[in-house]
Amino acid sequence: MATETMHLDVTHPVAIKRPARESQFGLMWRRFKRHKLAVVSLWIAALFYAVALFAEFLAPVDPSAYSARYTYAPPQGLHFVAVNEDGGWEFGPYVYGYKTEIDPVALRRTFVIDEEVRLPVRFFAESKPYNLFGFIPLTTKFIGVENPRDPFYILGADRLGRDMLSRLIHGTRISLSIGLAGVTLSLFFGIVIGGFAGYYGGWFDSATMRVVEFIRSMPTIPLWLGLAAAMPKDWSALQTYFAITLILSLIGWTELARVVRGRFLSLRTEDFVTAAQLDGASDWRIITRHMVPSFMSHIIAAATLAIPGMILAETALSFLGLGLQAPIVSWGTLLQDAQNIRTLASAPWLLAPGVCVVVIILAMNFFGDGLRDAADPHGR
Amino acid sequence: MPLIPMDAKPILTIKDMSIVFSSPDEADIEAVRQVDLTLSPGKTLALVGESGCGKSVTARSVLRLLDRNARIQRGSMLFAPGDEPPTDIAKLKADSLPLRAIRGREISMIFQEPMTSLSPVHTIGDQIDEMLILHERLKPKQARERTVALFDQVGIPGARERADSYPFQLSGGLRQRAMIAMALACAPKVLIADEPTTALDVTTQAQILDLLRQLQADFGMAMLFITHDLGVVAEIADEVAVMYLGDVVEQGSVFDVFAAPSHPYTQALMSSIPKMARKADRVRLSPIKGTVPAPRDRPEGCAFTSRCPHAFEPCATVRPERTALGNGHHARCHLLTRQPAEVVA
Amino acid sequence: MLGFIIRRLIAMLLTLVAVSIVAFAIIQLPPGDYLTSYIAQLSSTGDQVDPRVIENLRVQYGLGEPFYIQYWKWITGIVQGNFGQSFEWKRPVWELIWGRLGNSIMVEGLAVIVMWVIAVPIGIYVAVRKYSLGDYLATVAGFIGLAVPNFFFALILMYLAYIWFGTTMGGLFSPQFETARWSLPRIWDFLAHAWAPVLVLATAGTAELIRILRANLLDELQKPYVTTARAKGLPEWKVILKYPVRLALNPLISTIGWLLPALVSGSVIVSVVMNLPTAGPMLLRSLTTQDMYLAGAIILLLSVLTVIGTVISDILLALIDPRIRYGSK
């Protein structure tokens, strides 16, 4: 009797699979949209990257433009609505002026926001000519005071009277691009090495995994310190920047390699891979055309989650004086400037880069989490 | 009140039960609608249907093991052991003491995949002892003795040593035997077997079915047997209920239903079973055309409309009534109450 | 089980050899050696250094020999318990670092404990009450803990302590307990000082642990054996604690291994800011002065600690998880 059984389940014809990529991403996107926080985070992250991209346009002034009169000037804020003398309402962006005094004994300037003086602010204000991306000549900035001689410090000024907002915007470019470049490099190493290990298995796999375990068991900061200390000291700022990125990714690839390897191991035995192998497709083709697309979403999620670590690492290294150094403007170097008690006590607005770090890392984490959930609703 | 005339008083009566799944961003889905089932001591009710038809959900709802997003929207589950007034399980709180007193002790359950249904990091004995300690208030030593005895009873060789094994150290058949031993530990009045043989190979499957039958004879419990395998139904069940997309489309004694399937879905199921015949006489099996629609695409009316060869005008919009066909045989089909003006092919 | 431990220990030894080579390579990487930075330091105070003296020092310190010879001398010395001399302090390295390492281990060990004590209940709660208000709060708090750079947190904590309580945080002991022997009051004094750095160190890790535990537990909660346990009639808390939590903790135990390197790294920065006499600041200084045997020993020992931590967590895992113990998949 039992031999006659017929299972109902297998009788349904399987719907023809649409190309794995599209359906997977479409599905992923739909699931992703359900995470409100992740969607908001995506927008925040996108905003930050847009700021990084258009730094020259968005920064009101040159990040190195100093002013003796406005050292440690507090933030003016940006106001939109004002009550004029007649008690009527006026609209339009403006900032307040400053009243300043120099205290030669205590060696400082004291600022009072002068609400009597309103300095009108313009969007798409005219500026000195500059090059966007280094080659598009422009004479318009996103925002600026009507009279360029007036002080304009929405987020306050640093010890040299440099505009914190502009420095922050330019720092965003460096810090975020380090994260992105580092992750891209890590991703490259991770996919190639982890992919080969997972695909071929055997001794190469165990050797790779030993190396990964080994690198992961090294405490990172000493490793960074050693490598950073080993960098030729006469390298230019730009070379240092690339070297730091490389150092960060030298350690970052291991995590991604593990993820990729794990996926490869489980995919290797999947039917569609076997089918492709039976079709006589080359290993390279199988890896790039069949396997990688099928878990690209996981990789993207893992990569997104790796970016915050990179950003944090850059700030930490710069903080210890081993990463980027002035005059390069990054969140790390800005924080290095702000890491004294004086700043905490009297110029807390210099901690704005710290806030940015927190915000972008929160956003990237939520975004990455959402992506991961969307890519794999049950797994991790 | 028994719907089917029975020798014994029913022990569990499910009446008009609907189960709804809700999700934060989609409309609620009624996974089980208006189900009536009755379990009697010493009898086996088989619940048959394809994956996703709601049979497991129904079974789990008896022990209130459904996920947090599922709720019993209407209906009752009256559990009436002995002479005490019946308890409506549907009204009990999910983690309440009365419910926990029923779980495992009065009603217990066997699951499909014994490998994953047993904790991999606890010994099998430990997982069974626990129940005895909990419900029978035995000392750990006594509980272990009982476990070993149970192992003997379910035919696990070397029972004492096996009790100290981990699930992954046993074969699939032994694991399922252990699972059965666990379910029977407190001599429950109702046993729910959720596809207990699906994951096993054919020989083992037969052994397990024999064992279950044997144990039912020994313990006299009522059994709710979930399966998608009509062969298994014929082998073990007294009564059968066929489910399709949340509806019990037909129910009755195994004999009646197999002899005279009244719902087009049951008919289709029957015709998909291969018959023993010589090679030359064999006919092609006729698979059911189409695929099971997603629950959210289920029509207002009869769920089977989209695949039914006899579907006609009211099917898609009006839900067929539960129609008695005598001798406790019921079906939900418009064909039983009205004549189609014109068969829509 | 014994075979497993032996295999693991052999692998550990091989890893340690590799670690020692890398550690030595790292301290050899920077151009120049201790003497060049020493000369630079002397010159800046206006001293002129006699080349004869430098030559003598180079010989005394064994500098200028090929890499493999220096490494061989170093590693054979270490095997015999001699970590070499610190150039700057002219003392045997071991004498300099054991106290520091002890402090590092205490602070980091305490951080691990705090992380677990905080993370496990919260992790269980947020997994069981998925998408509840508590889940969101814990997630957001956890992410903030993850996102605030350690040094930043330490600095703010110190300043707030000064503003609010008028105390200067920093160090691990009060002056009177600095050199005292261990006693109950000294332990109390240590705890009174260590809570802040431990808190700073533990925040990021706690967030990470909560995330891992939550994800693991969510996975496990969906497993059929949980339903089985419920079907037995066990109370919900017991169902969760005995079964899914037990399994969800397993991968967490294996995280001890790689939590340690992260903690060690974090403690370098926190120690610099909060003035803790741990191995971190000493490493930083020895790297900048190119006091290579000192730097090498610290890097080596920190890595060894990590490797040992990994091995311990592996063995622990095998002990509590029969699947690993009996070699099942």
Add this chain to the structure above:
Amino acid sequence: MRMRKDNVFGLTGAVALAAMMLAAAPALAQQQSPALDELVSAGTLPPVAERLPVNPLVVDGPSVGTYGGTWRMGMNGGGDNGMIVKTVAYEGLLRYDHEWKGVLPNLAERWESNADATEYTFKLRDGVKWSDGTPFTTEDIAFTVEIYNDPDYPANSWIDNKNNPATLTVIDDTSFKFTFAKPNGMFLETLASTDGLHITSLQKKYCSQFHPTYNENAEAEAKAAGFDSWALYLQDRCAWGWETIRFSNPDLPVLYPWVIDQPLSANAARVTWKRNPYYFKTDSAGNQLPYIDNLDMRVSQGGVEELTLAALNGEIDFQERHIATNVNKPLFFDGQEAGGYHLGEVIPSASNTLVLQLNLNHLDPVKNALYNSKDFRVGLSHAIDRQEIIDVVFTGQGEPFQVAPRPESQFYDEELAKQYTQFDPDLAAQHFEAAGLVERNGDGIYLMSDGNPAKITVDVISALRPEWIDMLEIMQLQLGAAGIELELNNIDRTLFYEKRPAGEFDAQIWAGDGGIEALQEPRYYFPFSDESVWAYRWAQWFNGTRPEIAVEPADWAKEQMDLYNQVRAEADPEKRADLFRQVLAITKEQFPVVGVSLMPNSYSIVRNNLKNVPDSMFNAWLFPTPAPMDPVTWYFE
């Protein structure tokens, strides 16, 4: 500790003071700290009269102090030996007066020299004892000279200076003579400065046991102690002058006012000192100095923030080092009342905040010619808006200034200090033209004679003085507008020094040392030492140190060297000053380096209950503040 002290001085202080005055009045008997009374009565320490020299050095503060208390301060990292030099270790044969003008007797009671400044005879104070009670005699001096000349002992000082070796002649137990091959007119100043500490740093009795000449088992004992050779063991136990590890050995006998209690070590969280019962100074009332019983130096682990907070919190009694930064001043100013301290004035010895030293010995002929053009340097100077830098970076503190002796110095010359300091782009352009810079590229940068843009890569160590980067960033913009490109190269200290002999760097940045001690530190006035980075190869020629890279200097520099050699040979301070003014006159004419602004005064944190602290003091490495201001006479009220 503090609690107890408060009680003592709050209630019983007056009584104690009165008792002390009574005791002191009748016989002017010598007094000691009550902290030592017990030791003396127990017999472990001889009475104070036996511990003091026959003729103690009498040093008076403005008021007679009371004994006791702990002076709390902070060190930055374990390698901060400078802190100790500046507070404890300044005990040489001679010492400076408070005004940093002349030298005073210290361990040497008196001295004389011959007319051509080649022979100096000293008489040691009779009966001075090391901290272990052993007498300090010429034997120790002789031993020190011997050890310093031993190549296995890596110390460098005037004692074993190859250019002008010193020969020691021991006359008797307390008298000896140094004879120099060449005249050494500034030897007394050297002895009074930090460099003078070498000669009094080693005790023969203790240190000879580590040297094989005196102890044939020295090598074996070193091995037993875990050292690879006797030399390393000797270096460890008896480190030279002020080397860091010298303060790690509590057994090393010293002549300091305080001796090590908790030694400096790589692990130390604090370094503490207790009074030296054998210290050789008293006040005129006969009280053995110092007044303060203990020193407590907390060791921060590489960050000064903790120290800053401690100072604000009143946990620092006196300190200038590390924490008195420009940036922190408002913070400390505001915190005075809460922290119970006030700010004292500290006058730096450096003349200038930033010295731009173009490499006049550049190996690239084009740059060499350009940098050697005085017009180019004058043009650079005029292109810098110094007032703006002062306003931005120093909040208006200081004034435009060249690298020249400070106004406090006897060599101050307003013309030297102020020439070419006015900001005048047109004038700058004229000078650039005179230097051969006419053509400009698209960015407005002048082209040098080889057609390359005039770009100066400036090496700077920002870790040393953070404001250098700030100043250079401003100068970069100012000079850029004037047609000269400045590239900042922020590098590590080691590399900074390594680049010098190579001769291919464009320019390096340092502070303007020699603003007060111009005579001893004339590195910017003529190619004097390795620190004369602007003419490194000329300096090699002058000193004969690295003949392989030495270059014969320009005639004007040779003339300066000649004059300075005369300065060295001249024993008469007046004549020396006249000769040095001639050196400075040539400096003024040649204008070798470009300065920015006068180094503004710094400040110190002084607890209000710490008495006898001078309101104002100089600060330099050679004048190791506050030690020359006699902190042994400071006391807590």
